[in-house]
Amino acid sequence: MSILAEREDQAVEENLQNDDDYEESFFQDIDSLQNHGINVADIKKLKSSGICTIRGVQMTTRKKLCNIKGISEAKVDKIKEAVAKISSDGFLTGLQVSEKRKQVFKISTGSTEFDNLLAGGIESMAITEVFGEFRTGKTQLSHTLCVTTQMPGNRGYCGGKVIFIDTENTFRPDRLRDIASRYNLDHDAMLDNVLYARAYTSEHQFELMDYVAAKFHEEPGVFKLLIIDSVMALFRVDFCGRGELAERQQKLAQMLSRLQKISEEYNVAVFITNQMTADPGATMSFQADPKKPIGGHILAHASTVRISLRKGRGECRVAKIYDSPDLAENEATFAITSGGIADAKD
Secondary structure, eight states: OHHHHHHHHHHHHHHHHHHHHHHHHHSOBGGGGGGGTOOHHHHHHHHHTTOOBHHHHHTSOHHHHHTSTTOOHHHHHHHHHHHHHHOOOSOOOHHHHHHHGGGOOEEOOSOHHHHHHTTTSEETTEEEEEEOSTTSSHHHHHHHHHHHTTSOOSTTOOOOEEEEEESSSOOOHHHHHHHHHHTTOOHHHHHHTEEEEEOOSHHHHHHHHHHHHHHHHHSTTTEEEEEEETSSHHHHHHSOTGGGHHHHHHHHHHHHHHHHHHHHHHTOEEEEEEOEEEOGGGGGGTOSOOEEESSHHHHHHHOSEEEEEEEOSTTEEEEEEEEOSSSOSOEEEEEEETTEEEEOOO
């Protein structure tokens, strides 16, 4: 028995080592700048601002780097020069991009039909947005994803942890326990893999992005999904009227840009929920549905995949691909059950 146990431990260690090698190849740590004359104190300042990788520096403008306390323009130029030496990022062929895309994984929604609609599930390195009226299953889908993310899936997906940012106080651990029971998972272990944060203002929500980036860097390859439920709720409260609309959209664009960069930088899936609003002008143009998602064109362009949810018969809900770069416009029916999102019964 002891020999078998030793072999099992050895196999686990080898798998962990392989995972570490994969993550090291996926992103370069910002500490490597030390070899190019950047001092440790400056690297610490970058990390405190949520910039933890070489790609993270590339994704940040010179202006924003200058705004970091203790980083002068001369230092920014030196950092950018060092990054240019380390990084070989330039133009890639379509074949090289295709090879990089093989690192993308899909997370199951809990419903086979819904997964088929999304060609496998919620995609990594992308922002997936779902919007709908109240009671269409947005929060239920968020809770189900907290559990399904932790389970091994297709194409070698091994499962991982989740970060849940709650802006509407809708997160319920007991609901996760019910969903975990459906998959026969240990309740406490499952809840321990979900990192929760409550955001109270749009500014707080944006500040949490730095914490998220630091966490993804601290445990590379461990976190697989970031959920924000809902992305627009606090912006709707903090900015009132047309007078503050431009400022609101600018702040929203900055946050969504940060989300997109985080998803690409650390190969994680980003799942956001959105609310609806009545369109007063729609009745004049004889539209079938006068309601539309909030956030305007800024949110519409930032989301990689947009999914519309609407109520069906009884516990059934209908999901429709509203916008996607590679998925056909189609619909799928799913049900909200005691065990989360599942296939609708005929």
